[in-house]
Amino acid sequence: MATHQPDYFVPHPSKWPLVGSFALFFIGLGAALAVNSVGLGGYSLALGFGILLYMLFGWFGDVIRESEGGVYSKRVDLSFRWGMGWFIFSEVMFFAAFFGTLFYLRTISVPELGNMEHKLLWPDFTAVWPTSVAPNGTAPYEVMAPWGLPAWNTLILLTSGVTLTYAHWGMMKNNRTQLKLGLLVTVLLGALFLGLQVYEYAHAWGHMGLTMASGVYGASFYMMTGFHGMHVFIGALMLAVMLLRSNKGHFSAEHHFAFEAAAWYWHFVDVVWLILFVFVYWL
Structure with a gap:
């Protein structure tokens, strides 16, 4: 009964x-x-x-x-969904502040510093983005090109979204092997993304002269990509926990909100990276 x-x-x-x-x-x-x-x-x-x-x-x-x-009843499950939805919304606002800062730098601050009034203060400054003149007392730096490691990382994250959806389909069909395989590949792709980002940072810092002190370009680059990398790490950790729980027999087609919450978060991280790639690396 x-x-x-x-x-x-x-x-x-x-x-x-x-x-x-x-x-x-x-x-x-x-x-x-x-x-x-x-x-x-x-x-x-x-x-x-x-x-x-x-x-x-x-x-x-x-x-x-x-x-x-x-x-947990269906009403409690609904409250969890609303809670995760509002949490992701707060993360959207978190990154919106960074993109707003980038918009201000590129469309207001940099052009303003390049006008005739400021030429007397910074005669060598050119009002173009990415800024190419290093601040006084710092070494010159190179900007990060999009069509190399950043493009590969974009492909990796997009692929991870596909493998996570593959895992979700497996769970909805009660195919435990597909669920666990999809989760495992997704976690490995997340770890690969983070490893390549560490390599990118080491190369930029050591060989390109691009540091946090490299003007507003360097500061905004590391701030935005660094916070995104932290979110990738958290998302990969969440999915790793989902994998461990799947190995213990948790989740079914009718009862799997924890998996869905981690998947929502991972897809959010994917979307943020696409916007970062366009506005931080490409344009």
């Missing part, structure tokens, strides 16, 4: 919010000490991140056990 699922699930009292508060306290304290060159800053940061990892494993573990235990 099927048990009745209430419309709303009320969890038991949890220690994890308090544990998370301690983690954030030590992270904030460590960051403040570290930027002021206080020796205990690094230890406080390490302690904070250690507590944060403990909280993440424990809290998500509780949610997974509750989900697999069948205590």
Whole structure:
């Protein structure tokens, strides 16, 4: 006889919010000490991140056990979907601020600095993007060409979206082999993307003279691509957890929101990279 699922699930009292508060306290304290060159800053940061990892494993573990235990109703599932949707929207706004900054630099700031009024201050400055004149006291740098490693990374991320969809199709058909194979290839493609981005950074920094101090072009390049790389790492970690759960027999065609949430996030990361490739590398 099927048990009745209430419309709303009320969890038991949890220690994890308090544990998370301690983690954030030590992270904030460590960051403040570290930027002021206080020796205990690094230890406080390490302690904070250690507590944060403990909280993440424990809290998500509780949610997974509750989900697999069948205590979540359709209404609770809907609330999870809304929560993930708003989270991704906040990430859209996060990157929108960066793209807005890039728009301001390219269409307002750089042309303004190149007008006749500013020629007296910076006579060698040319109002073109990417800026080609290094700031005073820094070495010249080269801009990043799009049709090399960035294009390969674009192909890798686009392919990972296809393999993730392949995994999703496998789950909807209850084909566990297709599900696990698609997830495995997607995670490996994400790791390959990150490895190539590290190589790109090392080459740009060591051989092209392109550093964070290379004017507004260098700063915006590393800021935007670096934050995107962090999101790729988080997305690949989420999909790796989905792979581990799939190996344990979790998910079915009717019950798989965690997989869908990770897939939404990964497709969002793909779309952001396409926009980055066009406006940071290509145009």
